[in-house]
Ligand SMILES: CC(C)[C@H](C(=O)O)[C@@H](O)C(=O)O
């Protein structure tokens with residue numbers, strides 16, 4: 001039974017890093033006889049240029065039919081302020097999240113042992129770091145209404161957005177976090193701002209309810225300001241962090257940066273089925289696009305997550321991750337993770353090395 | 359003409375640290391003939407215990423009459439879940455901010471040269487760090503409505519809050535940031551989430567307008583997720599950061615922690631007059647309360663800000679700050695900032711040393 005994998009390059013360094021991840025997926029497809037069928041589509045700024053929409057109808061149809069989606073990255077200065085708000089490249093990303101109900105965003109923040117020195121934190125704070133951030137991705141202030149800019153009676157304008165979560169939305173992301181924790185360190189830290197926001201009060205209550213079904217997992221709560229501090233001062237205290245869309249956006253970026261391995265970190269966005277959207281945690285890096293120097297490993301690691309979560313090909317995923325570790329052990333480094341004594345390679349040389357190591 | 363300074367201990371380590379800051383204020387009052395008149399009041403958990411409200415009427419009257427307020431810290435486990443939401447210790451803090459219209463929260467994130475090694479970041483990233491975070495403190499999602507928890511037609515509950523800013527609210531905090539930047543590095547970075555939130559779109563627009571009146575100050579914009587990363591990876595790129603209430607809460611805590619000097623960092627909350635509310639950036643630390651080991655220097659530095667911003671006593675403020683630097687040079691350290699070769703002192707020994715150095 002063949003599986004459809006939709007591959008979309010996106011903007012900036014997207015085409016370069018996707019090319020390498022595709023090489024790896026094709027190699028593992030052949031090696032392990034996975035029967036993958038690759039389809040191509042467009043999302044983001046270049047999709048807007050080609051179709052007039054960052055999530056064109058054609059992409060929507062392919063996305064709905066796909067078992068899994070591998071994506072590069074979105075956005076660049078050439079689209080800034082050029083289009084209506086709902087046609088910006090980023091809007092395409094928000095559209096596909098909503099359209100496929102990709103409510104569970106899993107972002108590992110892991111320090112690769114070969115790269116611990118690259119962290120801005122002191123090495124002892126990050127060596128062996130392994131956090132999983134579970135971010136709610138289709139609710140909260142990202143999608144809540146009413147929203148907009150209105151004119152008040154006194155003539156001045158006022159901007160407003162609504163942060164909103166229902167019990168069922170909180171429960172389903174809570175379950176994802178507890179299920180994940182059960183397979184890891186068995187601790188969930190739920191992050192909110194319940195000392196100020198009512199939506200957080202409900203969040204906290206529902207997390208407590210979900211926890212009852214997982215007696216082997218320990219639940220703690222932390223305010224978001226404290227979480228932002230604790231990530232810096234003692235990141236290893238965390239196992240799984242679960243939080244809403246906006247806090248997850250902020251904390252997952254902070255956490256990924258302090259590993260020193262941002263060029264290495266994948267992400268998965270899942271719905272209630274096995275369908276998933278996989279992309280690197282880093283952005284589209286327009287400043288280095290087209291130069292062949294971007295690090296393709298985060299995208300390759302995203303392909304590994306795709307194999308594991310959407311195609312039930314855990315062994316193939318393991319072999320991709322082992323191949324990545326192998327090339328790091330060989331001392332191969334793209335510019336972003338280069339250090340003394342290592343061998344500097346290009347984007348495609350890195351991809352080729354991973355294929356060879358498979 | 360005498361000036362009224364309202365002093366409130368608050369909860370946790372509040373009484374201990376306030377006692378030392380008061381010693382210092384009294385000494386400088388005498389030395390410089392400032393004519394300060396000290397008044398006492400209660401705010402927070404112990405105010406609730408004594409008056410049934412965390413911001414009692416008596417405190418409100420004293421606060422309105424004061425030229426400046428020095429505060430310790432708020433909250434502790436003994437009040438958790440014990441009272442209605444609007445009577446929690448933290449609610450008292452939110453009440454006084456609203457009542458006195460303390461819209462401008464200034465939080466310096468500075469690395470003391472004597473303490474650069476205490477940072478979780480690599481020393482070269484934080485040596486000489488000097489950021490000023492200007493956080494809007496009386497608007498945004500903290501005070502916006504509608505808010506609450508409602509039951510939907512399908513029977514499930516839904517929590518909701520409203521993030522809201524009007525042009526005039528954005529403009530007045532923007533001016534504070536630009537005025538501050540003019541006296542410093544002449545760069546303002548405005549942090550928002552304009553790629554997702556309409557309230558941020560208006561925020562960004564108004565900041566651009568304010569910038570026109572400050573041709574000597576450079577304005578840049580950054581998304582909050584990126585700001586959380588940039589603070590970790592390259593904090594010295596920032597001079598003044600201006601942002602809304604919620605993002606300011608998160609980023610100022612993150613920034614203060616990465617200096618390694620959290621026990622040293624003051625804060626000021628100002629209204630449109632010269633009235634101000636001054637408190638340390640750290641919390642009430644209930645775990646070490648009553649042991650005489652808390653670091654009083656952040657509160658003493660807050661007293662220095664009080665002298666400078668609300669009492670126009672800049673020279674006195676300078677002398678307090680010089681005295682603090684002097685005791686650090688002497689090698690005196692409370693437990694939180696202790697390192698090899700230094701002399702460990704108690705809360706009151708530290709306060710006495712600052713008075714002596716004055
Ligand atoms: C591009 C932007 C809309 C997006 C978000 O805020 O969710 C990005 O920051 C992310 O985290 O995937």
Ligand SMILES: CC(C)[C@H](C(=O)O)[C@@H](O)C(=O)O
Nearest residue numbers: 195196225432448451452607
């Ligand atoms: C105690 C709490 C309500 C408060 C806030 O969120 O503003 C605190 O975190 C602060 O930053 O002063």
